[in-house]
Amino acid sequence: MEDLLQVGAITQPHGVHGEVKVFPTTNDVRRFKKLKKVILDTGKEKITLEIEGVKFFKQYAILKFKGFDNIDDIQKYKGKPLLVTRENAVKLGRDEYFIADLIDMAVYDETDQYLGVLTNVIKTGANDVYAVTFEDGREVLFPAIKQCILDVDMESRKMKVHIMDGLLD
Numbered sequence: 001m002e003d004l005l006q007v008g009a010i011t012q013p014h015g016v017h018g019e020v021k022v023f024p025t026t027n028d029v030r031r032f033k034k035l036k037k038v039i040l041d042t043g044k045e046k047i048t049l050e051i052e053g054v055k056f057f058k059q060y061a062i063l064k065f066k067g068f069d070n071i072d073d074i075q076k077y078k079g080k081p082l083l084v085t086r087e088n089a090v091k092l093g094r095d096e097y098f099i100a101d102l103i104d105m106a107v108y109d110e111t112d113q114y115l116g117v118l119t120n121v122i123k124t125g126a127n128d129v130y131a132v133t134f135e136d137g138r139e140v141l142f143p144a145i146k147q148c149i150l151d152v153d154m155e156s157r158k159m160k161v162h163i164m165d166g167l168l169d
Contacts, residue, residue: 003085003086004039004041004046004083004084004085004086005083005084005085005086005089005098005100006025006081006082006083006100007024007025007026007031007032007035007038007082007083007084008022008023008024008025008026008032008038008061008081008082009022009023009025009079009080009081009082010022010040010074010077010078010079010080010081010082011023011060011078011079012078013071013074013075013078014057014062015071016070016071017064017069017070017071018064018065018068018069018070018071018073018074019053019055019062019063019064019074020062020063020065020074020077021057021060021061021062022060022061022062022063022082023059023060024059024060024061025081026090027090028090029056029059029060029061030056031090032051032054032061032063033054035051035054035084035088036050036051037049037050037051037084037088038051038063038082038083038084039082039083039084039085040077040080040081040082040083041080041081041082041083042077042080043080046083049065049066049068049082050065050066050067051063051064051065051066052064052065052066095146095152097152097154099121101154102118102121102130102152102159103118103119103120103121104117104118104119104157105117105118105152105157105158105159106157106158106159107130107132107142107158107159107160107161108158108159108160108161109160109161109162109163110150110160110161110162110163112160114135115132115134115135115140115161116132116133116134116135116140117132117133118130118131118132118159119131119132119133119139121144122141127143127144127145128143128144129141129142129143129144130142130143130144130149130159132161140167140168142161142167147162147164148161148162148164149161149162150162
């Protein structure tokens, strides 16, 4: 499992005083209010940044980092992901999982027949949808509902699914 989890990505500078607009990749944009630090992944290194201020604009979080006081300090990080350690991640409820932990999980049917690997999680308005790539290369979409997803075993990295009528047609 991943040690670091993405909570957002810097989209662009906001103003000229070092603030950035962040697109959240977390369910609740307000969680940035509770964060004291994030980790910036530059692609070459990971830099821990202390959050000095948080505002909200539409679906974005506007963050101000300590030591970044003008647009030139932060401009080069446009498009870069912001991460948190697993300890600073949101506490999950029952039957909730981090997407990063589901990717590449083996998927089996009710008879324990191997189907393929979970390759993507698609966020929709009603429920998530799990994209499973079968051994023959087909991609099948499973709604993340109790009637379809029977069991998720994080220890063995195994998911058991019910193939609903018409799903494979």
